[in-house]
Amino acid sequence: MRSLTQHAGYLAIDHRESPGVTAADVAHLPSAIPVGAGQLFEADTKQCAHCQATVVLHPGRTRPRGYCAKCHAYICDGAICNAGCSPLAARFDAVKE
Amino acid sequence: MAQWATIIPSWTPVAVADTVAMTDNGHHTIQGGSTTQRGELRHVHLGGHAVASSPSIMVLGRTSTVGVTLTPVRLAATDPNTAALAAPPVCYAVSTAKPQRSATLGMLVSLAFNAFGGNANWWPGQGEVVAYLGNTQPFGELSLNAYTGGTPGLLTSRILFETV
Numbered sequence: 001m002r003s004l005t006q007h008a009g010y011l012a013i014d015h016r017e018s019p020g021v022t023a024a025d026v027a028h029l030p031s032a033i034p035v036g037a038g039q040l041f042e043a044d045t046k047q048c049a050h051c052q053a054t055v056v057l058h059p060g061r062t063r064p065r066g067y068c069a070k071c072h073a074y075i076c077d078g079a080i081c082n083a084g085c086s087p088l089a090a091r092f093d094a095v096k097e
Numbered sequence: 098m099a100q101w102a103t104i105i106p107s108w109t110p111v112a113v114a115d116t117v118a119m120t121d122n123g124h125h126t127i128q129g130g131s132t133t134q135r136g137e138l139r140h141v142h143l144g145g146h147a148v149a150s151s152p153s154i155m156v157l158g159r160t161s162t163v164g165v166t167l168t169p170v171r172l173a174a175t176d177p178n179t180a181a182l183a184a185p186p187v188c189y190a191v192s193t194a195k196p197q198r199s200a201t202l203g204m205l206v207s208l209a210f211n212a213f214g215g216n217a218n219w220w221p222g223q224g225e226v227v228a229y230l231g232n233t234q235p236f237g238e239l240s241l242n243a244y245t246g247g248t249p250g251l252l253t254s255r256i257l258f259e260t261v
Binding site: 007008009010011012013014015017018019020021022025026028029031032033034035044045046047051052053054056080092095096 | 133145150152154156158201202204205206207208209210211213214215216217218219220221222223224225226227228230231236244245246247
């Protein structure tokens, strides 16, 4: 039985020897993660089933995470991906045809 | 297993907005070698070399306008037994017609980091791929570039991918 977090990817942003990135630096890009000075950020990643964007399983996230029941997979916060089920794999097949 | 590594050892990203032409030597982009070629990313590494604080809002994603007349950068197979491709993918930073980041598919991986002493690494999960297909938009390119804002600094980029 496949779980949502099975075979996750891995993201590491290492600012242990760096002044880091502040929330103000990335406020204009919601998908960016502000990793501060002296910090090492590590998290599992999954892929949005609809657009292949990377979904970072941020341990500090409090709001609900997007999920598609048809794909049984996480989806990103994008409005298009949350509007309905449209897997990118199907679009790849259409391009190949 | 035909894995390939493309590296630009030292470059400074140039921040651009979506659907704006990128600047030569300000991005690191992979374009498929043929209309049917498919490649899957295996690892992306960014290592900062800046000499002062440089918040670099790096993203990796698709382009809605592909580059034309490309000047290839370093690309090598990681395994000596890898057979040469009849139409190898082209990794480039310079082109006559510049690529443009897609407004809808241009941010598949967010790798914002400080190039002054920082580094960023991303490995996709098993069975989960970020792939290019063909050599025309919307799927023919994957580009590592800087989004607007920040102060992009000198860095090294390495992209490991596999043609399938």
